Amino acid sequence: MKQLLLGAEAIALGALDAGISGVYAYPGTPSTEITEYIQKNRGGREQPVRSAWSANEKTAYEAALGMSYAGKRSLVCMKHVGLNVAADAFINSAITGINGGMVVAVADDPSMHSSQNEQDSRVYGKFAMVPVIEPASQQELYDAVRYAFDLSEALKLPVLLRLTTRVAHSRAGVEGASIHPQNQLNAPYAPERFVLMPHNARRQYNNLLAMQPQLEEHSEQSWLNRLIPGTGTTGVLAFGIAFNYVMEVRQAFGLDCPVLKIGHYPLPRKKIEELFSSCDTILVAEEGYPVYEELLRGYFGNNNIKGRLDGTLPRAGELNADSVALALGLAKKEVMPVPDIMVNRPPELCKGCGHRDLYEALNTVMSSHEQHHVFSDIGCYTLGALAPYNAIHTCVDMGASITMAKGAADAGLRPAVAVIGDSTFTHSGMTGLLDAINDRSPLTVIIADNDTTAMTGGQNSSANGLRLLEICRGLGVEEAHLKTIIPLKSHLAENVAILREEIAREGVSVVIAQRECIETAARKKRNPAAKA
Amino acid sequence: MQMNIILAGVGGQGILTIAAVIDHATLQSSLTVRQAEVHGMSQRGGAVQSHLRISDKEIFSDLIAEGTANLILSVEPLEALRYLPFLAPDGKIVTATDSFINMVGYPSMEQILAELHRTNHPVLVNAAELAREAGNVRTSNMVMLGAAAPFIGIAAETLEASIKKLFQAKGTDIAAMNIRAFRTGEALSQLQATAT
Numbered sequence: 001m002k003q004l005l006l007g008a009e010a011i012a013l014g015a016l017d018a019g020i021s022g023v024y025a026y027p028g029t030p031s032t033e034i035t036e037y038i039q040k041n042r043g044g045r046e047q048p049v050r051s052a053w054s055a056n057e058k059t060a061y062e063a064a065l066g067m068s069y070a071g072k073r074s075l076v077c078m079k080h081v082g083l084n085v086a087a088d089a090f091i092n093s094a095i096t097g098i099n100g101g102m103v104v105a106v107a108d109d110p111s112m113h114s115s116q117n118e119q120d121s122r123v124y125g126k127f128a129m130v131p132v133i134e135p136a137s138q139q140e141l142y143d144a145v146r147y148a149f150d151l152s153e154a155l156k157l158p159v160l161l162r163l164t165t166r167v168a169h170s171r172a173g174v175e176g177a178s179i180h181p182q183n184q185l186n187a188p189y190a191p192e193r194f195v196l197m198p199h200n201a202r203r204q205y206n207n208l209l210a211m212q213p214q215l216e217e218h219s220e221q222s223w224l225n226r227l228i229p230g231t232g233t234t235g236v237l238a239f240g241i242a243f244n245y246v247m248e249v250r251q252a253f254g255l256d257c258p259v260l261k262i263g264h265y266p267l268p269r270k271k272i273e274e275l276f277s278s279c280d281t282i283l284v285a286e287e288g289y290p291v292y293e294e295l296l297r298g299y300f301g302n303n304n305i306k307g308r309l310d311g312t313l314p315r316a317g318e319l320n321a322d323s324v325a326l327a328l329g330l331a332k333k334e335v336m337p338v339p340d341i342m343v344n345r346p347p348e349l350c351k352g353c354g355h356r357d358l359y360e361a362l363n364t365v366m367s368s369h370e371q372h373h374v375f376s377d378i379g380c381y382t383l384g385a386l387a388p389y390n391a392i393h394t395c396v397d398m399g400a401s402i403t404m405a406k407g408a409a410d411a412g413l414r415p416a417v418a419v420i421g422d423s424t425f426t427h428s429g430m431t432g433l434l435d436a437i438n439d440r441s442p443l444t445v446i447i448a449d450n451d452t453t454a455m456t457g458g459q460n461s462s463a464n465g466l467r468l469l470e471i472c473r474g475l476g477v478e479e480a481h482l483k484t485i486i487p488l489k490s491h492l493a494e495n496v497a498i499l500r501e502e503i504a505r506e507g508v509s510v511v512i513a514q515r516e517c518i519e520t521a522a523r524k525k526r527n528p529a530a531k532a
Numbered sequence: 533m534q535m536n537i538i539l540a541g542v543g544g545q546g547i548l549t550i551a552a553v554i555d556h557a558t559l560q561s562s563l564t565v566r567q568a569e570v571h572g573m574s575q576r577g578g579a580v581q582s583h584l585r586i587s588d589k590e591i592f593s594d595l596i597a598e599g600t601a602n603l604i605l606s607v608e609p610l611e612a613l614r615y616l617p618f619l620a621p622d623g624k625i626v627t628a629t630d631s632f633i634n635m636v637g638y639p640s641m642e643q644i645l646a647e648l649h650r651t652n653h654p655v656l657v658n659a660a661e662l663a664r665e666a667g668n669v670r671t672s673n674m675v676m677l678g679a680a681a682p683f684i685g686i687a688a689e690t691l692e693a694s695i696k697k698l699f700q701a702k703g704t705d706i707a708a709m710n711i712r713a714f715r716t717g718e719a720l721s722q723l724q725a726t727a728t
Contacts, residue, residue: 002559004555004556004559004565029571029572029573030571030572032571033571113570113572113573113574114571114572114573114574166568166594166595167594169568169569169570169571170566170567170568170569170583170594171555171565171566171567171568171569172564172565172566172567172591172594173559173564173565241594243592244592244593244594245592245593245595247592247593248592248593248597251592252597320593320595320597321593321595321597322597322598325597333598333599334599335598335599335616335617335618335619336599336616336617336619336651337616337617338613338614338616338617339613339616339647341613341639341643341644341647342610342613342614342639343610343635343636343637343638343639344579344635345542345577345578345579345610345611345634345635346578346635347543347573347574347575347576347577347578348576348577348578348634349576350576350577380576383573383576387636455572455573455576456572457571
């Protein structure tokens, strides 16, 4: 019986059925539902599957590597920018290699629906020189996860599973297969692999280089790379879910062009050569950066290759059937325009959200300063950048609010104010605060503690409430300048007074604005049995 | 058989519940379904949409191509217009007329209605009022599903069975109320069809 699953959920079920002993992850759209599905559906397995959220992608990655070191299968999940955070561990784990199968599921967000960039994780896969799997459909995701675990164990390398928003957040029927039992604990001593001092690292790196032809051979044989035969002089090289759009157009317009579907990297050289030798022109359709188009085109160019680099397809943003149809020379059809009366509807903070009251207080204080920069971070509170608050003026990467405020304070900017959420603070704000304390940089850090990771749907954050206070104390924040406020309308005057005093002060202050997210509070009220 | 449906609304208005009911009914009808949805930032009061595709053949793309949507089902009138480029020449709009205004520059209802009436006999539904009659304004989305039911290509009884199945966990009363809301919407839609 088929189950209707999001692509993200298909990965989760595939990993459970492939016998993982644990999943490690930090929430991030569009990857969050992988871990959530495992958390909800891990029961009833022969052996327990650990699944709690990690503090950030780097801690998640390293824990997954440790589980693999101990011989068990592990899954680690993140959004594309999360791989930047975990990149050190990722690249080096390709040098050490792994023991138990390890799959790294990374969800890219082309068109930036919920992200600050549209970086393409396949570049990381190439950089680390590990196999990359990029399935096109929900069923393929399920099957490919199981395949990736076997491949990872056979090659003793982590396998990168790349997905993009549309397959992650689209539902389709998925059929399950047999269940692989969990691996036994098996942690052989192998310091020659895992101690990456230069003498070992050089040897291990050479081993990785020597394995590359073997990786290409696996791609050559892979079921994820296959030719859909056709006629005509134009062929299509369709990567990942670009394959879906190409096939949609092919079906809708009755085309018969040959299509080589690519879902397993490094590139299968022979298959590509076959397609190129049978066609005059090749359309390269990639969801993401024109990574392989650039490679195939070469530095001096090849006019027979069409794609994102010559404007045949748009350079940025996700593909769709319409852009692919145009690229295949089909005329643009007349459609109804969006009426002129249309206005944008940007997202906003929920009615009754504590961040609203925090920003009202903060704006009151900052309006009395000539310099009123507020450095901020990534979470629901980022919506404070929009009207009516316009309260924050930076959002760059996880944790950057504190460190950017520190640098600006070091440059002489007064006041220097940072707003960061509880989950973002534990993700990568704490170390920046330690820097500021050690350097005596005068800044005020406001931790908007809503007791959850709200933007991604209310996952548990690594620390909140009293533990945040303890962390700040432990990092060295002076007791007299470690304050807690409750962001409620009725506390406005008091909150303004506290913020005014701490922001005016020349030193490190932390103000924790504590009030539970109204969404998670409402959910708990509706379903008291839900885990607090 | 192939149906392309765009579900439109504002984050929090329950379009994913409408999608879940249609998805379930589709599987019961042994058809293939693909349903792309929006998670993340826009769910906070922003414009949200779901592309829902039903077919008796293989479906490749998760997204609907421009000019090929058979139905735009919207729980907010301005949001129905946002996706007009997707509507097929003979496609249908079924929309609630209850405005959700959380931004500046929201056009007047006269302007919105004028644009809606440029499409092929739109079905306009006072969903909130009908939902309140059914027992709770929160059933507006099921009123809208009912109003769209004649255009989905799945039997109304199958959709009803799916509503029952999906709401049963919340209690028999809640399931019955949502079915009532669905029937109210469906009746209104039938009435408008006879009138035009």
